[in-house]
Every structure is written in C-alpha cells, then in structure tokens.
Amino acid sequence: MEAIGTRREILVKPVSWILATLAIFAIPLIGFVVKGIFDWETLHPALNATLNASSGLFLFLGYRAIKSGNRLKHAQYMVSAFTFSSVFLCSYLIRYYISGVHRYPGEGLDKTLYLSILTSHTFLAMTVVPLVIWLFVLVSKGNYTKHAKVAKVAWPIWIYVSITGVVVYFMLYHYSTWT
DSSP: OOOOOOHHHHHHHHHHHHHHHHHHHHHHHHHHHHHTSSOHHHHHHHHHHHHHHHHHHHHHHHHHHHHTTOHHHHHHHHHHHHHHHHHHHHHHHHHHHHHOOOOOOOOTHHHHHHHHHHHHHHHHHHHHHHHHHHHHHHHHTTOHHHHHHHHHHHHHHHHHHHHHHHHHHHIIIIIHHHO
C-alpha cells in the first residue's frame, strides 16, 4: 500500500481540532477559576473527562473513516485521539500528584459497580498504551496489514477505556453525590 498522505496533511487538521477544543473548553474554565466561580479541584476532573470524551469521539470518527475507505481522514482522527489521550494521561498524572487518590463515597451495589468499572478501566488503560504505540510504529514503517490486525484488538480496548473514563468521572464526582 502507498503512503496515506504527507505529514502535513496528516497533522494540520488534528492540531487545529485540538486547539479549537482547548479554546472552546479550557479558556472559559480558566476564566471560572480566576473569577472564583469554580475551584481547580472541581474543574480538573471535568477537564480530564472532556479529554477522555474527545478521544472517544475521535476514535469513533477514525473507525468510521477507515470503514468508508478514507485513510487520510482515519489517520487525522487517530492522531487526534492519540493526542487527546496523551494530554489526558499527563493531566491525570498531574491531578494524582497534586491531590492523590479520590475514594468513592457511596456504599453497597453502586460502590461495587464503580470499583468494577474502575478496575477494568485501569487494567485495560495500562494494556492499551503499548498497543497504541505499536500501531503508530507499524504505520510509520508502512506495515498497514499488521496495523489493521493489531487495531482490531487495540481499538475496542481503547474506546472502552475512553468511555469508562467518562463513566468513572460521573460516578465519582456526580452520581455519588445524588445518592
């Protein structure tokens, strides 16, 4: 198979999408923090959930693009998903370093469900990182056949991790306060 596109063709749109997303979400959030409407401890987890949701959206769009045969769009969407996931991981590690572990305050069945989702999310998140890196290595070497085979394993894990990251956020920071 021939190359998908130039580096510029592959990277320009994802960079513009990411900058637009940051402008749409981050700038107002920073304004709320400065004005004292929200504190950083409240906004940081919401920002992380937004990054996870953005990654999930681009994963879905990338899947649709490759199924329709649009390899350039697929590459652009997957670079965006990778970037959002990478920024999320850095942001999450910063949040963890600053504030440590956040324990689920609920009890009973909802806590069991939360811990089950969190455990599968955490384990699969650690599993998907090397798979995704491997996918990018395979593409960089032009090995699209092997890339497609590995992607059939990696994509479902990656989308699950993105979705459950948002679910964990809602359960920890919102659902637990409703019950």
